Amino acid sequence: MRIFAQMRRNGESRIMKEKILNRFQEIYGDSEGAKVFFAPGRVNLIGEHTDYNGGHVFPCALTIGTYGAARRRNDRKLRFFSMNFESVGVVESSLDELTPSGQAGWTNYPKGVMWAFEERGMKIPSGMDILLYGTIPNGSGLSSSASVEVLTGFILRDFFGFAVSNQDLALIGQYAENHFNKVNCGIMDQFAIAMGKKDHAIFLDTADLSYEYAPITLKGAKIVIACSNKKRGLGESKYNERRSECETALSELQKEIKIESLGDLDEAAFEKYQGAISSEVCRRRAKHAVFENQRTIRAVEALKKGDITEFGQLMNASHISLRDDYEVTGPELDALVEAAWSIPGVIGSRMTGAGFGGCTVSIVKDEAIDGFIEKVGSIYENKIGYKADFYVVEIGDGPVILP
Ligand code: GLA
Numbered sequence: 099m100r101i102f103a104q105m106r107r108n109g110e111s112r113i114m115k116e117k118i119l120n121r122f123q124e125i126y127g128d129s130e131g132a133k134v135f136f137a138p139g140r141v142n143l144i145g146e147h148t149d150y151n152g153g154h155v156f157p158c159a160l161t162i163g164t165y166g167a168a169r170r171r172n173d174r175k176l177r178f179f180s181m182n183f184e185s186v187g188v189v190e191s192s193l194d195e196l197t198p199s200g201q202a203g204w205t206n207y208p209k210g211v212m213w214a215f216e217e218r219g220m221k222i223p224s225g226m227d228i229l230l231y232g233t234i235p236n237g238s239g240l241s242s243s244a245s246v247e248v249l250t251g252f253i254l255r256d257f258f259g260f261a262v263s264n265q266d267l268a269l270i271g272q273y274a275e276n277h278f279n280k281v282n283c284g285i286m287d288q289f290a291i292a293m294g295k296k297d298h299a300i301f302l303d304t305a306d307l308s309y310e311y312a313p314i315t316l317k318g319a320k321i322v323i324a325c326s327n328k329k330r331g332l333g334e335s336k337y338n339e340r341r342s343e344c345e346t347a348l349s350e351l352q353k354e355i356k357i358e359s360l361g362d363l364d365e366a367a368f369e370k371y372q373g374a375i376s377s378e379v380c381r382r383r384a385k386h387a388v389f390e391n392q393r394t395i396r397a398v399e400a401l402k403k404g405d406i407t408e409f410g411q412l413m414n415a416s417h418i419s420l421r422d423d424y425e426v427t428g429p430e431l432d433a434l435v436e437a438a439w440s441i442p443g444v445i446g447s448r449m450t451g452a453g454f455g456g457c458t459v460s461i462v463k464d465e466a467i468d469g470f471i472e473k474v475g476s477i478y479e480n481k482i483g484y485k486a487d488f489y490v491v492e493i494g495d496g497p498v499i500l501p
Contacts, residue, residue, distance in 0.1 A: 126229070139234040143314075146450070164230055179229045247271030272284075296494055297313060393415060417449055
């Protein structure tokens with residue numbers, strides 16, 4: 099079992115900057131004109147699969163994320179290198195080739211953002227040399243791709259002075275993901291990353307993008323992420339399937355009641371009108387979306403009152419709904435969460451992100467953390483046959499230029 103405590107403090111970011119500039123120099127010959135940037139990853143505390151249903155989400159940015167060194171070139175060439183995919187080497191492209199391709203691999207993410215800027219009339223005047231280094235575990239569901247997208251937008255704004263807000267960076271990142279990389283995600287990940295604030299989660303209403311920062315002061319407890327290490331597999335197609343099941347439910351409900359999205363319903367209204375949804379499966383999907391949205395609203399109220407116990411119970415209820423009604427958990431995430439629930443000192447535990455693999459998020463009392471990692475780790479390994487990884491995380495800021 100591996101245990102990580104990731105923190106990005108001043109000293110650490112200095113070391114990181116040096117490490118990245120050194121590698122930049124090795125790869126591109128010199129680091130003249132290069133600047134170093136950082137964009138976080140994210141974890142969602144509650145409000146899952148609500149962001150494409152006009153509901154609320156409650157994510158926060160992490161202190162792990164993506165570092166990037168970049169500089170302008172005098173021509174239209176683009177050169178990319180990732181320290182996470184060393185064997186891929188330097189990937190060359192050009193501003194005249196902003197089209198997705200299988201060969202481009204991970205560079206489809208930064209290229210997608212460049213394309214999205216140009217789609218909005220912001221022409222990128224010169225090529226760039228870019229080197230990335232991510233501290234988010236690959237495929238963990240902590241939004242490494244959204245982190246790369248927001249980072250790219252942040253770099254473009256810094257170098258070329260485009261008049262875009264951080265919220266625009268989120269929307270551009272999502273647009274790139276949807277239309278360039280053809281992943282039909284909602285706004286949560288890019289928003290949480292672009293708008294992150296240290297020690298705060300973001301209570302975002304995805305119906306109109308109004309939001310509020312809520313301080314997360316977990317007295318005597320921490321956020322622990324457990325990564326299932328399950329390969330994603332069918333994740334994306336199932337994600338799109340859930341989206342269309344919710345759309346079917348919504349269009350049937352709209353014949354009975356005037357609503358814009360499932361987020362417009364509360365539990366009582368859902369109970370009253372659910373008969374309009376013809377398929378039993380779509381009814382359960384819609385039930386999750388409606389109840390999860392209401393749970394998220396209640397969870398934030400509980401937190402504001404300082405009732406962390408209630409918050410934890412709502413996290414647990416969220417997992418059950420994702421398991422039984424939305425069916426996006428699977429044996430790995432269920433094993434992690436069920437093991438977590440059995441441990442005294444665990445305030446709440448649930449899957450986080452899209453599901454079908456990826457991570458769980460738990461709030462664990464300080465004195466119980468070591469035991470939690472050991473016990474959940476061994477129960478998981480016995481049941482599933484391979485190890486989980488654990489991360490005690492901190493809530494960090496949105497994108498920054500490293501000083
Ligand atoms: C993924 C998507 C988000 C959101 C979550 C589920 O992370 O990118 O937009 O839909 O799944 O809550």
